[in-house]
Amino acid sequence: MRHNLAWLAKGIFLCLAGSSAYANGAPVQPAKLLDTWWIDGSEDLDISGLSFCDGELLAVADKSSEQIYRLSVQADTERVTLEPKARFARPDLPDDQPVPLKVRALHYASTPLSMDFEGITCDTSGVYLLSERHNRIAQLDSAEKRARWLAPRWSESARARGYLQIFNAESEGLVKAEDDFWVALEREPRGLLRLRRGEVVGEDFRSLPEVADLDFRGRAEDVTALSYYDGGLFTLERNAFAVCRRELTSLRAEWCVHYRDIEEAPKYVYRDTRFGKGEGLAINQQGIFVVLDNNGVARVADNEDRRGLLLHLAMPKFASDSPRNDMR
Structure with a gap:
């Protein structure tokens, strides 16, 4: 009996060790750059979210509360134009949740800054936007x-769990994955x-397992x-200048790819490297698309x-060369 328990304990240890190695030892390699485009018409808009929807690459911007783009x-080509896709009336202030005084004031003082859209996604029912x-x-x-507004709200429950503690560093990305939204x-x-x-x-708050070889270089994860x-x-x-595929x-x-050498190359780097950072992400069969939000910096x-x-x-x-399903 004691012998069997010892083997059982050893087996559990090896399984846990293997799981930890898998979680922390994902391969990280330099990204291969296929193309770049300077985005005409994006000056001072601060593009913040991307998504492929019905074959089009759509975008939202920090400073545009009543428009999405294509x-x-x-x-x-080295340039692409940011084209209006749809104009719409912004939603009213939510009446089913507390609205901080600063946010309420911005809503009335500045329409462009009132929503701070940071994410865009879509499904067969339409297009969804995330307001930070x-x-x-x-x-x-x-x-x-x-x-x-959709019904789900999470400010109060997220803050109670320690999230969303910094103004303007809150809900930052959105995707519809199968039947669920992820924020x-x-x-x-x-x-x-x-x-x-x-x-x-929503009560399903999740932390992100670390990747051993990702380097955030002293900045916040x-x-x-x-x-x-x-x-x-x-x-x-x-x-970390990185895109990771996660289970x-x-x-x-x-796995992860990192693109620091691209973002900070002399041809592309912005004058203040706190900005000119990756904010929007879209994936299709052609590869990985990342948009840099430069916050108006040259x-x-x-x-x-x-x-x-x-x-x-x-x-x-x-990575797999034979996709199993595509993102609408």
């Missing part, structure tokens, strides 16, 4: 040309919120955008150029 990217200002999801009503909670601490179908209040493709949840980990249930990283190579930058990165070689 990016028509083409190879062999209100920590809520709005659905676009194309018939009435207005946006309406990225930016930093200090960072985390994810899973909103299951039919929930009024954060997560600023999400995407879903080929059965995996992708996280944009801005201060949808455990959130353990399967780049080093041209102090008159305040456009945002769109990066196109390749999937790493060890």
Whole structure:
């Protein structure tokens, strides 16, 4: 009996050790740059979210509360134009949750700053936007040309768990993955919120398993955008200059690519490296698309150029070449 218990204990130890190694030892490799585009018309808008919807690359911006945009990217060009996709009336102040005085004042003082849209996603029912200002999801009503709040709200429950403690570093990324919404909670601490179908209040707050070889270089560990493709949840980990594919249930990283050498290359780097950081993420069969939000800062190579930058990165070689499902 004692002999069997010893073997059982050893087996449990090895399983736990293997699980820990899997969680912490995901391969991390330099990203391969396929293309870049300077985004005409993005000056002072601060593009903050991306999503492929019905074959189009859609975007939202920090300083645009009543419009979403389209990016028509083409190879062999260095520029792409930010085109209006849809205009709509912003939602009213939520009447079912506390609204901080600063947020309430911004709503009336500045329409462009009132929503602070940070994420965009879609499904067969339409397009959804994430407001960092209100920590809520709005659905676009194309018939009435207005946006309406969905029921789930999480500000109070998230703050009670220690999240959303820093103004303007709150709900930062959104994706619809299968039947659920996932929301990225930016930093200090960072985390994810899973909103299951039919929930009024989401309680599934999740921490992100660490990846041993990701280096945040003394900056806060954060997560600023999400995407879903080929059965995996992708996280944009801005201060590590990284995109990671994570298993949808455990959130353990399967692999990561890092692009610091690209973002900080003399041709692309912005004059203040606190900005010019990855904020939007979209994935399709062509690869990984990351948009840099430069917060109005000019780049080093041209102090008159305040456009945002769109990066196109390749999937790493060890990733699957045969996608199982596509993101709408």
